[in-house]
Amino acid sequence: MKKILFMASESVPFIKTGGLADVVGSLPECFDKRYFDVRVMLPKYMCMHQDKKDMMQYVDHFYMEYNGKSEYVGILKAEYNHIQFYFIDDEYYFNGPTPYGDLRFDLEKFIFFDKAALSALPVIGFQPDIVHCHDWQTGLVPVYLKDSFRGGEFFANMKTVMTIHNLKFQGTWDVKTVKQLSGLPDYYFTSDKLEAYKDANMLKGGIVFADAITTVSATYAEEIKTDFYGEKLNGLLQARANDLRGIVNGIDYDEYDPSTDQFIVKKYNQKNFRKEKVKNKLALQEELGLDRDEKKMMIGIVSRLTGQKGFDLIAYVMDELCQDEVQIVVLGTGEEQYENMFRYFDWKYANKVSANIYYSEELSHKIYASCDAFLMPSLFEPCGLSQLMALRYGTVPIVRETGGLKDTVEPYNEYEGRGTGFSFVNYNAHEMLHAIRYAEQVYYDRKREWNKIVDRAMEADFSWDRSAAKYQEMYDWLVP
Ligand code: ADP
Numbered sequence: 110m111k112k113i114l115f116m117a118s119e120s121v122p123f124i125k126t127g128g129l130a131d132v133v134g135s136l137p138e139c140f141d142k143r144y145f146d147v148r149v150m151l152p153k154y155m156c157m158h159q160d161k162k163d164m165m166q167y168v169d170h171f172y173m174e175y176n177g178k179s180e181y182v183g184i185l186k187a188e189y190n191h192i193q194f195y196f197i198d199d200e201y202y203f204n205g206p207t208p209y210g211d212l213r214f215d216l217e218k219f220i221f222f223d224k225a226a227l228s229a230l231p232v233i234g235f236q237p238d239i240v241h242c243h244d245w246q247t248g249l250v251p252v253y254l255k256d257s258f259r260g261g262e263f264f265a266n267m268k269t270v271m272t273i274h275n276l277k278f279q280g281t282w283d284v285k286t287v288k289q290l291s292g293l294p295d296y297y298f299t300s301d302k303l304e305a306y307k308d309a310n311m312l313k314g315g316i317v318f319a320d321a322i323t324t325v326s327a328t329y330a331e332e333i334k335t336d337f338y339g340e341k342l343n344g345l346l347q348a349r350a351n352d353l354r355g356i357v358n359g360i361d362y363d364e365y366d367p368s369t370d371q372f373i374v375k376k377y378n379q380k381n382f383r384k385e386k387v388k389n390k391l392a393l394q395e396e397l398g399l400d401r402d403e404k405k406m407m408i409g410i411v412s413r414l415t416g417q418k419g420f421d422l423i424a425y426v427m428d429e430l431c432q433d434e435v436q437i438v439v440l441g442t443g444e445e446q447y448e449n450m451f452r453y454f455d456w457k458y459a460n461k462v463s464a465n466i467y468y469s470e471e472l473s474h475k476i477y478a479s480c481d482a483f484l485m486p487s488l489f490e491p492c493g494l495s496q497l498m499a500l501r502y503g504t505v506p507i508v509r510e511t512g513g514l515k516d517t518v519e520p521y522n523e524y525e526g527r528g529t530g531f532s533f534v535n536y537n538a539h540e541m542l543h544a545i546r547y548a549e550q551v552y553y554d555r556k557r558e559w560n561k562i563v564d565r566a567m568e569a570d571f572s573w574d575r576s577a578a579k580y581q582e583m584y585d586w587l588v589p
């Protein structure tokens with residue numbers, strides 16, 4: 110039995126700000142339980158919902174030297190969907206209203222987490238063969254395992270995997286601060302290790318010291334070796350290309366299932382979507398105060414509102430788009446400029462645009478189920494889960510061909526009768542508008558063709574099975 114420990118800063122059902130949480134929370138159940146014991150370690154944030162905290166049981170606690178103080182480290186555990194989760198408790202570091210906030214404090218918080226999480230392993234008696242780290246927050250774990258934690262038998266043979274969910278975020282601060290917080294010696298702060306462009310970089314540490322590196326789609330694995338997508342680490346990623354693989358994300362097919370979804374008004378499946386899906390649209394139009402018209406093409410967006418997601422393109426052509434026979438439903442929070450942009454268009458085109466600037470699991474499911482199309486014109490997209498959810502609900506994705514969007518949405522080809530969505534290549538607003546209008550044309554003028562696209566979208570399989578098998582293969586390669 111191979112023992113694997115996921116370490117991450119978020120995971121469903123306990124805490125979520127984006128797709129990372131979906132992956133960390135849904136992938137572990139998909140491994141073959143006869144050969145893999147996969148567990149998860151997270152911070153215990155004060156901002157977790159009470160019902161989640163109520164699931165947790167106290168295990169033990171100890172004190173750890175950190176940043177010149179003796180800091181409390183509590184350990185809690187909870188079982189969810191047959192997976193064992195552990196939580197590191199510390200009221201000083203994990204007390205904010207959200208998991209992330211001020212970057213300087215986040216850095217101190219997650220260096221603490223990395224050190225505390227490793228220190229907790231002998232206490233709980235779980236000795237993983239592989240520690241699987243996710244994103245910059247856990248970047249020092251591979252470094253520590255080659256350094257301060259190497260002595261003694263317990264940690265000596267542990268292998269590490271570093272998965273990059275988003276290269277944009279690296280956990281960077283000045284060398285002096287990181288050296289002091291991490292307690293790592295000078296040796297590590299050179300440009301072939303943690304240092305990058307004069308600063309210390311946690312993700313870089315993880316990439317340099319991990320035994321294997323993965324990212325969340327094959328295309329993104331290629332893209333990050335280039336200047337444009339490489340976020341200044343492309344040189345390093347090229348150097349480690351032999352140890353870097355792209356494994357596309359899946360989604361939880363039980364959680365996102367239009368035939369059982371508790372949040373939606375009318376359940377449907379691949380056989381009856383032609384009749385039933387539209388009832389969700391009518392209900393959503395009513396709920397959001399849009400014109401009630403089952404024929405009107407409804408385009409959905411569920412997203413963090415950040416530059417990554419291509420909202421500059423939308424802002425640029427929104428007036429033009431709103432001259433068309435479409436409705437646009439947005440759910441998201443994030444950067445103020447994009448929140449206000451959608452609020453403005455909601456005000457300007459009240460019966461056509463609905464901007465919902467908040468976070469809601471329930472509304473997200475309703476949007477995936479109710480809309481005809483789903484817009485995701487990302488500037489870059491390591492994988493993207495929203496388009497997979499849209500596909501699952503027969504909501505046709507319109508995407509830019511980048512990263513995981515390129516790998517998961519097959520562009521419609523009217524001559525061959527193939528494809529599950531619409532796409533465009535260049536980061537150009539009118540190219541996007543052109544793709545949307547092509548979709549409108551098929552939707553309005555060739556409804557049978559449209560329904561075939563929906564059918565193929567629902568047929569596509571992005572459950573975890575295939576990708577979990579690839580992770581298993583990698584684990585077997587690391588620990589024969
Ligand atoms: P990213 O991780 O870059 O944010 P993904 O597409 O991988 O993008 O994952 C986004 C996840 O967050 C999806 O599960 C999506 O439904 C969810 N999500 C994003 N914004 C909201 C919101 N405002 N309310 C509810 N769910 C949201």
Ligand code: GLC
Pocket residue numbers: 127128129132274275325358490491492493494513
């Ligand atoms: C990141 C990426 C997103 C990916 C998610 C889960 O947040 O932005 O593309 O789907 O991680 O891997």
